[in-house]
Amino acid sequence: MSANHTGIKSRLQKMWQPFSQVPMLGWLVxxxxxxxxxxxxxxxxxxxxxMSKIPVLFGFTFVLKDPLLIPGVIVYVLLIYILPIxxxxxxxxRPMNRLAAKxxxxxxxxxxxxxxxxxxxxxxxxxxxxxxxxxxxxLTLVAVMLTLSLNVVNGYMGEFSCSHPGFMALGAYTASxxxxxxxxxxxxxxxxxxxxGLGPFAFPLILILSGAVSAVGALLVAIPSFRTRGDxxxxxxxxxxxxxxxxxxxxxxxGGARGLGGQxxxxxxxxxxxxxxxxIWTINNFVRSTLGKALNAVRDGELAADAMTVNTSRTKMVAxxxxxFWAGVAGGLFAHILGYVNPGTFDLKKLxxxxxxxxxxxLNSVVGSIVGAVSYNALSEALRPLELFKWIIIxxxxxxxxxxxxxxxIAFKDFDVRKLLEPKxxxxxxxxxxxxx
Amino acid sequence: xxxxxxxxMTHWFGGLRAVHNYNLTIEAGQIRGLIGPNGAGxxxxxxxxxxxxxxxxxxxxxxxxxxxxxxxxxxxxxxIGRTFQNLRLWRHMNVxxxxxxxxxxxxxxxxxxxxxxTAKRHRQEAEIEERSLALLELVGIRHLADQIVTNLPYGDxxxxxxxxxxxxxxxxxxxxEPTAGMNPDELIQMMEIIRHIHAELGLAIFLIEHRMKxxxxxxxxxxxxxxxxxxxxxxxxxxxxxxxxxxxxxGKEVEx
Numbered sequence: 001m002s003a004n005h006t007g008i009k010s011r012l013q014k015m016w017q018p019f020s021q022v023p024m025l026g027w028l029v030x031x032x033x034x035x036x037x038x039x040x041x042x043x044x045x046x047x048x049x050x051m052s053k054i055p056v057l058f059g060f061t062f063v064l065k066d067p068l069l070i071p072g073v074i075v076y077v078l079l080i081y082i083l084p085i086x087x088x089x090x091x092x093x094r095p096m097n098r099l100a101a102k103x104x105x106x107x108x109x110x111x112x113x114x115x116x117x118x119x120x121x122x123x124x125x126x127x128x129x130x131x132x133x134x135x136x137x138x139l140t141l142v143a144v145m146l147t148l149s150l151n152v153v154n155g156y157m158g159e160f161s162c163s164h165p166g167f168m169a170l171g172a173y174t175a176s177x178x179x180x181x182x183x184x185x186x187x188x189x190x191x192x193x194x195x196x197g198l199g200p201f202a203f204p205l206i207l208i209l210s211g212a213v214s215a216v217g218a219l220l221v222a223i224p225s226f227r228t229r230g231d232x233x234x235x236x237x238x239x240x241x242x243x244x245x246x247x248x249x250x251x252x253x254x255g256g257a258r259g260l261g262g263q264x265x266x267x268x269x270x271x272x273x274x275x276x277x278x279x280i281w282t283i284n285n286f287v288r289s290t291l292g293k294a295l296n297a298v299r300d301g302e303l304a305a306d307a308m309t310v311n312t313s314r315t316k317m318v319a320x321x322x323x324x325f326w327a328g329v330a331g332g333l334f335a336h337i338l339g340y341v342n343p344g345t346f347d348l349k350k351l352x353x354x355x356x357x358x359x360x361x362x363l364n365s366v367v368g369s370i371v372g373a374v375s376y377n378a379l380s381e382a383l384r385p386l387e388l389f390k391w392i393i394i395x396x397x398x399x400x401x402x403x404x405x406x407x408x409x410i411a412f413k414d415f416d417v418r419k420l421l422e423p424k425x426x427x428x429x430x431x432x433x434x435x436x437x
Numbered sequence: 438x439x440x441x442x443x444x445x446m447t448h449w450f451g452g453l454r455a456v457h458n459y460n461l462t463i464e465a466g467q468i469r470g471l472i473g474p475n476g477a478g479x480x481x482x483x484x485x486x487x488x489x490x491x492x493x494x495x496x497x498x499x500x501x502x503x504x505x506x507x508x509x510x511x512x513x514x515x516x517i518g519r520t521f522q523n524l525r526l527w528r529h530m531n532v533x534x535x536x537x538x539x540x541x542x543x544x545x546x547x548x549x550x551x552x553x554x555t556a557k558r559h560r561q562e563a564e565i566e567e568r569s570l571a572l573l574e575l576v577g578i579r580h581l582a583d584q585i586v587t588n589l590p591y592g593d594x595x596x597x598x599x600x601x602x603x604x605x606x607x608x609x610x611x612x613x614e615p616t617a618g619m620n621p622d623e624l625i626q627m628m629e630i631i632r633h634i635h636a637e638l639g640l641a642i643f644l645i646e647h648r649m650k651x652x653x654x655x656x657x658x659x660x661x662x663x664x665x666x667x668x669x670x671x672x673x674x675x676x677x678x679x680x681x682x683x684x685x686x687x688g689k690e691v692e693x
Contacts, residue, residue, distance in 0.1 A: 282552040282553065285551065285552055285553060285554040286551050286552055289546075289550070289551040289554075289558060289562065290534075290537050290538060290540065290541065290544060290562060291541070291544060291546075291548070291550075291551040292551055293530070293534055293537075293538060294538060294541055296527060296529055296530055297527050297530070297538050299527075300526075300527035300528050300529060300530070301525045301526070301527055303489070303521075303525055304521065304525035304526070304527065305510075305527075305538070306489075306508070306509040306510050306513070307487060307489075307509055307510075307513050307518075307519050307521075307602075308510075308538055308539040308541065308601060308602075308604075308605055309510050309513040309514040309539060309540075309541045309542035309605050310510055310538065310541045310542075311510050311541070311542075312510065318548065322552075364529065412529055
């Protein structure tokens with residue numbers, strides 16, 4: 001039994017072995033070709049295989065509605081995604097390794113930019129197929145921001161904060177009110193105060209402002225709860241979330257429980273993408289600096305941290321406000337993606353979702369949060385046709401993760417960008433490989 | 438002028454008087470010891486001076502400046518480094534990060550540097566790293582720099598604590614039972630390390646210890662604390678022969 005098991009494992013390892021030398025650049029180019037392929041021949045292929053249109057989320061929706069389509073969907077995914085990506089990644093491994101090495105040697109920034117442009121191109125082409133994909137992609141990016149910012153508090157700092165939906169609501173409403181009052185003709189707030197053409201340029205400022213408002217909200221939670229450790233933060237932050245929700249429910253000027261609509265659609269994919277990258281970049285910078293690692297010191301032993309000159313209350317305060325800032329920005333983007341917000345969105349269910357993404361992905365890990373947010377959102381969308389059963393399957397998965405990996409899928413790992421972009425073959429090996437030929 | 442001066446310090450835990458009328462003067466470069474039976478209040482004195490508790494009465498001066506009642510991180514950054522009786526290492530952090538963390542008060546790149554990774558930050562982090570590695574070298578565990586602390590043997594964990602305390606750039610180092618739980622080999626090594634850092638860095642050391650050989654060999658002056666009160670203070674020889682100390686703590690040799 002165990003011999004058989006290891007046999008399968010070693011065979012899988014052998015199959016994966018050639019792919020382990022593919023650098024990130026190779027995978028991205030492969031994926032780009034795949035989405036390009038889908039754009040050009042996706043529709044006829046899907047029709048040929050018996051589907052009405054291109055399967056939006058790798059065919060999950062089709063399969064769950066009509067199991068007879070399973071073979072068609074498998075062939076489609078194989079032909080459009082798996083084979084092209086695998087082949088291109090494998091065949092171009094050597095030149096891509098050399099290119100990746102050259103890029104990294106030129107400068108880290110150049111390398112990062114090239115990878116980001118490729119990644120954006122992939123997302124852009126992929127979500128160009130349908131509005132639904134575009135929406136899911138943008139909401140997933142917002143979820144990444146939320147998850148990451150909550151991980152700063154719940155993972156890196158080791159406190160348990162429940163107020164993230166509250167911060168998100170503060171950000172969403174602040175951003176909505178500012179963009180509607182300033183730039184939109186609205187029957188509630190009247191004519192725009194500034195020429196609407198300026199709107200997209202003011203949008204970053206509006207988002208920063210909404211983040212700042214959330215941070216001020218965070219201050220209200222932090223001041224009473226950081227005097228002591230323990231469950232206080234959890235309780236106070238939960239209360240804060242409900243207070244914010246009922247505040248907006250009763251604030252008639254912003255629509256009360258009916259919600260507030262008419263936000264201009266400034267949160268396009270490139271904008272959301274840029275903000276997400278900015279969020280990941282600053283948070284990753286922070287948690288890898290000694291100032292940010294002080295959070296771990298506070299979590300694992302506040303007494304020792306204090307004796308080692310760490311200003312623990314400042315550390316906690318900064319991290320909490322920083323996390324709230326990004327939750328607020330995420331909220332502002334969220335409101336402008338949907339073009340509508342209502343207080344009901346920012347309730348316990350949202351909280352459960354964000355917490356699930358954090359703990360699923362992995363505590364104390366930037367990669368973990370990205371993986372957690374993306375996989376949770378993908379799963380949630382893919383299982384949508386199951387309706388009620390979705391809410392049985394997802395919690396079950398969460399329970400399984402908690403049993404087998406109590407701190408999440410990818411926990412306690414540094415996100416080393418250089419390592420990610422590195423060529424996966426040493427230059428000598430490349431030369432050696434050439435000589436052997 | 439004395440480096441550290443404690444005047445008439447008294448501390449009450451509710452109705453319990455833990456420390457009574459405690460006085461201390463430490464000159465620069467001195468090694469001093471504090472001994473006494475369990476529960477005498479030795480660690481409480483450490484906690485009082487390092488700012489974890491605020492003394493009920495009395496004053497503490499470091500370099501002539503009053504530090505009574507300042508928060509612990511302030512006092513630590515002013516020049517009192519310490520280790521703990523029960524190791525208090527951060528369990529998810531590697532050895533190098535422990536030592537880097539203790540440079541916290543010297544970081545000047547600020548939040549902008551932390552969020553945006555400025556050139557100043559990279560320069561400063563590199564400096565801190567270099568200094569941390571030098572300190573690890575000093576205590577002899579440089580080769581363990583990238584290990585997670587929980588994977589290390591006990592003696593090495595003690596050395597991490599020592600290196601971490603040294604990284605705060607102390608004028609006085611407080612060592613709370615630096616050899617607790619160590620085997621004889623590790624004990625001798627620890628004694629050598631303490632001698633070595635004392636010679637190398639020239640800092641004052643104040644230590645709590647139960648192993649008499651260790652205290653008597655290292656310290657110039659020793660205080661004996663019983664029930665929160667100093668009953669004797671003097672050189673190792675004076676302490677060894679003081680009838681009060683023998684009675685309360687050391688015990689008499691059985692006559693054969």
